[in-house]
Amino acid sequence: MSTMVAASLESLLRRRKPGHSLEAPFYTSPEIFEADLDIVFRRHWIYVGVEPDVPEPGDCMVIDIDRASVIIARDDDMGLRAFHNVCRHRGARLVHDEKTTVGNIVCRYHQWTYGLDGSLLFAEHMGPDFETACHGLKKVHLRNVAGLIFICLADEPPADIEDMARDLEPYIAPHDIANTKVVQQIDLIEEGNWKLTMENNRECYHCSANHPELTIPLFAYGFGYSPDGVDDLGREQIARYDGLVCELEARCEANGMAAREIDHLDDRVTGYRAQRLPIDQHGESQTMNTQVACKKLLGDLKDSKLGGLSVWTQPNSWHHFMSDHIVTFSVLPLSPERTLLRTKWLVHKDAVEGVDYDLRNLISVWVATNNQDGELVGYAQAGARSPAYEPGPYSVHTEMLVEKFVNWYVGRMSAHNAAA
Known part of the structure; x- marks a missing residue:
């Protein structure tokens, strides 16, 4: 990052007004996008997948984060390892498919061959003094949190991933990710900056007007509401929801499952939050009829009415765990105004x-x-391009988690600038 760009970014960060959206350059500037990649995506723990993406020895998955390509492999001892997807000979890309199964990792260019532990096994014509032990694949830090896979591209990753793992594992473990399978993956390109994708996820202010399917199983009250102007019917619905929360917590705890809210979205380097929320009507799953979509429940679960566990991690994921299925989401930036969900x-x-x-x-x-x-993220991006755009106020009742995401982002960017 040039001195001029750093100074401009520092000025923007300093004048950020709490409780308001970011200034337009945070969503449109190529220079700030590059700073996001450097400071956030190359230095923090990034959620990239789940254990069943690589279920058996030899299974590999490739994740691209900007210019970095990373292989995640299951080794012969069933361990998970991550390496840069770059041959140590002349730098060719090694694995070209998003998912594949290999015996060893072989470079197509000159057949340098690596084991699933990253060690160089074979390199022909390199002479008697060549040391294979010095040319293994470059490792990438990997942490498996109850089946969710996080990687960090930094030389020294944030150590507080262990705090997140300790706190989240009691919530996630009963869903037994290791003994699931991925039955569908959909990649959606959103025409907006990655922060707009994250901000949109962190609130349900927009849900009742835009998500008729989602609001069948989910209560908007679970994501905050304004007490101003609530009528008698609204008060009855809120009281019912509060009662369902208490019932769900008791039901989950009777099944030995953590349920109560924990929130460290903006007070940790590796931010996270978890809470089990009730599901409406039949109360079983996030489906159109609110009943389980899969008759075979996860892990050793016997009770289908365990609501939905929502897990959020900074900077790029959210997850929903039900008794019968799991939905995970990862956000990866592609350009200043395009994002992969x-x-x-x-x-x-x-x-x-x-x-x-x-x-x-x-x-x-x-x-x-x-x-x-x-579509909504696209609308927000188009607005951020306008000369009329200026940061607007967040709802104190329904956009609290948006504020926490932005607080986290500003805090991490500012901390890096201060240390530079």
């Missing part, structure tokens, strides 16, 4: 399509919701 749906590894679940029913709520959100 990757959504995966998981069910029990032994569930059979057409017998235990109908795929269309399983994915319908979030397919519709993602498409609607993508």
Whole structure:
């Protein structure tokens, strides 16, 4: 980052008004986008996938974060490892498919061959003094949090991933991600800056007007509401919702599952939040009829009415865990005004399509919701380009988590600038 860009960014960060959206350059500037990649995506823990993306020894997955390409591999001991997807000979890309299975990792260019632990096994014609031990694949830090895979490209990753793991594992573990399978993945390109995608996710102010499918199973009250002007019917609905929250917490805790809200979205380097929220009507799953989409429940769960566990991590993910299936979301920046939203749906590894679940029913709520959100993010990006744009105020009742995301972002960018 040039001195001029750093000074401009520092000025923008200093004058950020709490409780308001960011200034337009944060959403449109190529220079700030590059700073985001450097400071956020190359130095923090990034959510990239789940254990069943690479279920067996030799299974590999490739993740691209800007110019970095990373191989995530399952080794022969069932461990997970991550390496830069670059041959140590002359730098060719090694694995070209998003998902594949290999015996060893072999460079197509000159057949340098690496084991699943990243060690160089074979390099022909390199002479008697060549040391294979010095030319293994470059490692990338990886942390498996109860089946959610995070990587960090920094030399020294933030150590507080251990705090997040300790706090989140009791919430996630009963859903037994390791014994699930990915039955659908959809990549959606949103025409907006990655921060707008994240901000849109962190609130449900827009839900009642834009998400008819999502608001069948979910209560907007779960994401905040304004007490001003609530009529008698509204007060009855809020009281009912509050009662359902208490019932759900008791039900989950009786099943040995963590349920109560924990929130460290903007007070940690590795921010996170978790809470189980009630599901309306039948109370089972985030589906159009609010019943389970998969007859085979996850892990050892016996009770289908466990609401939905929502997990958020900074800077790029959110997740919904039900008794019967899981939906995970990762956000990866592509350009200042384009973002990849990757959504995966998981069910029990032994569930059979057409017998235990109908795929269309399983994915319908979030397919519709993602498409609607993508359109909204595009609207927000178009507005940020306008000379009339200026930061607007957040709702103190419904956009609290947006403020926490922006607080986290500004805090991490400012901390880097101060240390530079």
